[in-house]
Amino acid sequence: MIGCNCEVCTSGDKKDNRLRSSILVQSATTTLVVDAGPDFRYQMLRNKVKYLDAVIFTHPHKDHMAGLDDVKAYNFLHKKPMNIYADSLTEEALRRDFYYAFTDTKYPGIPELNLNTITLEPFLVGDIPITPVLVWHLKMPVLGFRFGKFTYITDANKIDDTEKDKIRGSEVLALNALRKTKHISHFTLDEAIGIVEELRIPVAYFTHISHQLGQHALVESELPDGMHLAYDGLELEFK
Ligand SMILES: [Zn+2]
Ligand SMILES: [Zn+2]
Numbered sequence: 452m453i454g455c456n457c458e459v460c461t462s463g464d465k466k467d468n469r470l471r472s473s474i475l476v477q478s479a480t481t482t483l484v485v486d487a488g489p490d491f492r493y494q495m496l497r498n499k500v501k502y503l504d505a506v507i508f509t510h511p512h513k514d515h516m517a518g519l520d521d522v523k524a525y526n527f528l529h530k531k532p533m534n535i536y537a538d539s540l541t542e543e544a545l546r547r548d549f550y551y552a553f554t555d556t557k558y559p560g561i562p563e564l565n566l567n568t569i570t571l572e573p574f575l576v577g578d579i580p581i582t583p584v585l586v587w588h589l590k591m592p593v594l595g596f597r598f599g600k601f602t603y604i605t606d607a608n609k610i611d612d613t614e615k616d617k618i619r620g621s622e623v624l625a626l627n628a629l630r631k632t633k634h635i636s637h638f639t640l641d642e643a644i645g646i647v648e649e650l651r652i653p654v655a656y657f658t659h660i661s662h663q664l665g666q667h668a669l670v671e672s673e674l675p676d677g678m679h680l681a682y683d684g685l686e687l688e689f690k
């Protein structure tokens with residue numbers, strides 16, 4: 452947190468040093484990221500991501516989409532527009548916030564985007580099958596995504612029963628857990644633990660963590676078996 456001197460913000464443990472929430476999903480032939488927040492450029496630099504096929508958006512909040520402009524580096528590298536996947540609500544925000552990428556008069560240096568509107572229907576990016584999962588962020592619909600054995604959900608504080616069925620059977624769930632005290636639009640740590648237990652997911656990683664949650668090592672040691680705090684640079688492999 453800018454300007455904060457709390458024990459998390461001043462911690463020497465790298466796992467306490469977090470950028471905005473995002474994941475990169477990679478198969479043998481396809482690489483995509485979920486969300487492109489303000490840290491997107493640095494995340495791509497830090498992880499030396501040289502090829503990117505697509506950006507998939509969860510919802511139109513700035514901490515998840517503000518970095519989209521920087522896909523222009525991939526336009527330059529791959530000599531083609533970037534494939535963007537967003538539902539109609541997020542598409543509307545993208546067209547508003549990045550209006551200059553959607554005008555008829557193109558000029559050099561603006562991102563080239565190939566916008567695909569998604570719904571709750573499963574879709575395919577390259578060879579990666581994706582099933583959207585609708586979750587609620589107070590009153591805003593947000594998309595989680597299931598990639599085979601792995602489901603990624605961020606910015607939720609409520610999940611309808613019908614959508615929970617789409618998550619059941621996942622081997623690993625990444626789920627948002629902001630802090631221990633109640634929040635209007637994010638699951639607390641206890642609420643997130645409750646969802647993992649209810650859906651009987653064997654392994655869970657909590658993400659979209661606030662500095663208010665406490666130090667990584669301390670909170671990690673308090674979690675039930677199979678549950679962990681996610682951290683920047685965490686990699687998971689699925690066979
Ligand atoms: Zn949000
Ligand atoms: Zn967020």
